[in-house]
Amino acid sequence: MGVSQTFVGGIHPHELGNGKQVTGAIAIVDMKAPAKVTIPLSQHVGAPAECLVKVGDTVNLGQVIASAKGAISAPVHASVSGKVVAVGPVTIANGRSVTAVTIENDFEDRWDDSVKPVENPDAESIARLAAEKGIVGMGGAAFPTAVKLEVSQLNPRPDVLVINGSECEPYLTSDHRLMLEAPEQIIDGVLLAMKATGIAKAKIGVEDNKMDAVEALRAAAKEGVEVVALPAKYPQGYEKMLIYALTGRKVPNGGLPSAAQCVVMNVATCAALSAAVRSGRPLVDRIVTVTGHVGKPGNYRVRIGTPLMDLLDAAGGLDADVRKVIVGGPMMGNSIPSLAIPVTKNFGGLLALAEEGIAPEESACIRCGRCVRACPMGLMPTQMDAYIRHDDIENAVRIGVLNCMECGSCTYVCPAKRELTQSFRMAKAMNRMKNGK
Amino acid sequence: MQKLIISSSPHLRDKTTTRSIMQDVCIALLPSVIAGILFFGYRTALIVVVAVAAAVLSELLYCKATHQKNTTGDFSAVVTGMLLAMNLPASAPLWMPVVGSIIAIVLVKMIFGGIGQNFVNPALLARAMLALSWATIMTKFPAPAFGKLAGVDAVASATPLADGSYSIGQLFLGNIPGVIGETCKLALLLGAAYLLWKQVISWHIPAAFIGVFAVCYLIGTGFDVGFTVKQILSGGLILGAFFMATDYSTSPTTDLGKLIFGAGCGLLLFIFRFARGSQSEWCSFAILLMNVVSPLIERVTMPKSFGEVSKHE
Numbered sequence: 001m002g003v004s005q006t007f008v009g010g011i012h013p014h015e016l017g018n019g020k021q022v023t024g025a026i027a028i029v030d031m032k033a034p035a036k037v038t039i040p041l042s043q044h045v046g047a048p049a050e051c052l053v054k055v056g057d058t059v060n061l062g063q064v065i066a067s068a069k070g071a072i073s074a075p076v077h078a079s080v081s082g083k084v085v086a087v088g089p090v091t092i093a094n095g096r097s098v099t100a101v102t103i104e105n106d107f108e109d110r111w112d113d114s115v116k117p118v119e120n121p122d123a124e125s126i127a128r129l130a131a132e133k134g135i136v137g138m139g140g141a142a143f144p145t146a147v148k149l150e151v152s153q154l155n156p157r158p159d160v161l162v163i164n165g166s167e168c169e170p171y172l173t174s175d176h177r178l179m180l181e182a183p184e185q186i187i188d189g190v191l192l193a194m195k196a197t198g199i200a201k202a203k204i205g206v207e208d209n210k211m212d213a214v215e216a217l218r219a220a221a222k223e224g225v226e227v228v229a230l231p232a233k234y235p236q237g238y239e240k241m242l243i244y245a246l247t248g249r250k251v252p253n254g255g256l257p258s259a260a261q262c263v264v265m266n267v268a269t270c271a272a273l274s275a276a277v278r279s280g281r282p283l284v285d286r287i288v289t290v291t292g293h294v295g296k297p298g299n300y301r302v303r304i305g306t307p308l309m310d311l312l313d314a315a316g317g318l319d320a321d322v323r324k325v326i327v328g329g330p331m332m333g334n335s336i337p338s339l340a341i342p343v344t345k346n347f348g349g350l351l352a353l354a355e356e357g358i359a360p361e362e363s364a365c366i367r368c369g370r371c372v373r374a375c376p377m378g379l380m381p382t383q384m385d386a387y388i389r390h391d392d393i394e395n396a397v398r399i400g401v402l403n404c405m406e407c408g409s410c411t412y413v414c415p416a417k418r419e420l421t422q423s424f425r426m427a428k429a430m431n432r433m434k435n436g437k
Numbered sequence: 438m439q440k441l442i443i444s445s446s447p448h449l450r451d452k453t454t455t456r457s458i459m460q461d462v463c464i465a466l467l468p469s470v471i472a473g474i475l476f477f478g479y480r481t482a483l484i485v486v487v488a489v490a491a492a493v494l495s496e497l498l499y500c501k502a503t504h505q506k507n508t509t510g511d512f513s514a515v516v517t518g519m520l521l522a523m524n525l526p527a528s529a530p531l532w533m534p535v536v537g538s539i540i541a542i543v544l545v546k547m548i549f550g551g552i553g554q555n556f557v558n559p560a561l562l563a564r565a566m567l568a569l570s571w572a573t574i575m576t577k578f579p580a581p582a583f584g585k586l587a588g589v590d591a592v593a594s595a596t597p598l599a600d601g602s603y604s605i606g607q608l609f610l611g612n613i614p615g616v617i618g619e620t621c622k623l624a625l626l627l628g629a630a631y632l633l634w635k636q637v638i639s640w641h642i643p644a645a646f647i648g649v650f651a652v653c654y655l656i657g658t659g660f661d662v663g664f665t666v667k668q669i670l671s672g673g674l675i676l677g678a679f680f681m682a683t684d685y686s687t688s689p690t691t692d693l694g695k696l697i698f699g700a701g702c703g704l705l706l707f708i709f710r711f712a713r714g715s716q717s718e719w720c721s722f723a724i725l726l727m728n729v730v731s732p733l734i735e736r737v738t739m740p741k742s743f744g745e746v747s748k749h750e
Contacts, residue, residue: 244743322441330447330449331446334446335446336443359444364550364553364554366553366685367553368685372690379742403743413453415457417454419445
């Protein structure tokens with residue numbers, strides 16, 4: 001059943017038993033809302049939302065506190081009811097400083113009047129609700145969902161809705177738990193997205209190390225929705241790899257999924273879309289895997305804007321030997337300098353590592369070619385790195401460094417422990433500067 | 438809690454290291470060392486130890502003299518020393534592995550920048566230089582005497598290549614005159630299987646090398662299968678195909694490049710042996726010549742990037 005092809009290359013960090021089994025078997029726990037939430041107004045790709053509240057205002061749960069601005073943007077909603085106590089800058093996980101609204105929780109969870117279900121939604125109202133309810137891609141990229149659903153201008157029109165349930169990052173299990181615990185909601189979101197886009201066929205890709213999730217989704221699936229088990233291999237969940245695995249189409253370099261006539265959505269985003277349409281509920285919480293060296297590893301349903309400090313308290317605190325805290329997965333996540341960072345809409349995991357997270361010392365490249373075999377994009381990491389370390393960005397670009405998606409596979413397999421991914425990030429940044437972008 | 442460390446992703450690394458890879462190669466060479474001891478006596482062990490010690494010491498002293506970080510901990514010098522010993526007759530005087538190791542480590546590897554930077558195989562170039570400089574010693578192979586550990590007489594013995602009198606069984610088990618590591622194919626194949634299983638080497642180079650060589654010989658001899666098998670089991674082909682031609686620094690990193698590289702080695706070896714008659718070193722020269730063109734092969738076999746195909750469709 002389904003296409004079983006997969007991309008060339010990739011790595012198998014799961015074979016090391018990397019942590020998924022710790023949290024994958026534990027049901028999602030509702031974290032108690034914190035006393036204060038700090039909600040960034042820029043949690044998405046595109047223009048920051050425009051603040052609608054001021055210090056002293058009382059807000060309801062689910063009330064819009066900042067509105068979308070421009071073609072690509074998303075509004076932000078209060079994730080608790082209470083009083084606005086500050087509007088100011090906060091550092092988010094990617095290191096940027098953005099404006100945020102801090103709300104003191106009155107613990108009444110008083111829903112806003114705007115939170116009400118829509119009867120018999122048509123295509124237009126689904127797209128409108130995705131926009132109004134601040135739905136963005138929850139898999140990591142945080143691209144506004146409403147923009148994705150707007151396909152009427154595309155030529156040719158997309159004909160496959162690709163749903164990402166692969167969760168290929170080691171340690172993370174939030175999508176896995178969601179697929180097990182709310183498969184109907186995910187399928188409902190998929191059907192709504194199909195309706196909004198006029199796409200008749202949806203394919204949900206799930207790695208075959210989560211066969212229980214595959215079964216759960218298949219049991220809930222409806223006409224036009226196919227659930228496909230994919231080989232467990234990192235980075236199977238990367239957009240281009242997933243589209244290829246499910247449709248056999250390749251997105252051209254520099255192109256978007258639409259070039260392969262696909263719209264891609266994450267399973268958690270589908271569930272959020274369902275909630276937005278069926279109960280009018282904006283994106284005010286999400287599931288976060290908290291794992292690694294913490295007291296109570298697990299998956300927690302967390303209000304957007306919850307400071308990591310509070311989340312870690314709920315998860316039993318950090319162990320004494322923790323040396324690194326990572327937002328996201330260990331392959332592509334960011335290590336963070338402080339715990340004064342709020343949970344945002346695309347925040348999939350919080351991973352605490354001890355010694356094992358410290359990068360080993362680099363040594364000389366032995367030209368073993370493991371990176372070449374691992375690269376899912378068909379690049380030659382060792383050659384690109386050699387150019388970059390000789391300040392020859394031009395040649396690195398010529399042989400494709402701009403196509404690097406920074407998945408980290410080459411760095412993972414390198415026996416000389418070279419910081420290849422970092423080298424490519426730097427080259428891409430230098431190339432941008434050179435081109436004045 | 439200690440201060441949090443900030444670094445670039447990925448935050449996980451595979452357990453394989455340069456050192457673990459080199460140690461695997463050492464393990465893979467052990468059966469051949471043992472076979473060498475069984476056929477040619479304890480002197481084999483002495484040559485291996487001297488070659489390894491000289492290789493490690495040369496690298497250590499070179500690092501000290503040039504104020505570089507000591508790199509001997511990566512075990513690559515141990516591999517070079519062992520490989521060089523495999524390429525010497527057990528009867529060689531003990532200064533020979535010393536001179537060979539110094540050539541391999543200092544002249545071929547370190548002055549070009551150390552591991553990964555040499556453009557020809559260090560052990561092979563050292564063998565070639567020794568063979569050209571001291572041809573009589575390098576072509577005087579002791580006759581094997583299984584189990585006679587005290588040592589065998591260093592009698593000038595014809596190479597099995599020139600002499601068609603050895604059976605396939607003798608060639609396979611190593612009961613033939615030759616350099617230490619080339620004789621027992623069983624031991625070499627055991628080691629090769631280990632390297633393939635541990636994914637230290639891939640099948641591409643050995644398969645293309647031996648495959649092309651075999652096909653050429655079959656055609657060249659009018660499909661004389663027995664003779665072709667003997668040719669495969671003679672001289673340095675098995676050692677070369679699995680342990681020498683697969684050297685990372687001097688072979689392409691792309692799969693297609695590896696196939697071309699291996700095929701080139703096989704073709705050259707066939708031409709040398711077929712046209713110029715038997716000489717045990719031909720395999721070294723075939724690989725060394727291909728080493729030199731390896732960067733060119735790599736350049737023309739650069740893979741297509743994932744999204745390149747559909748660009749103009």
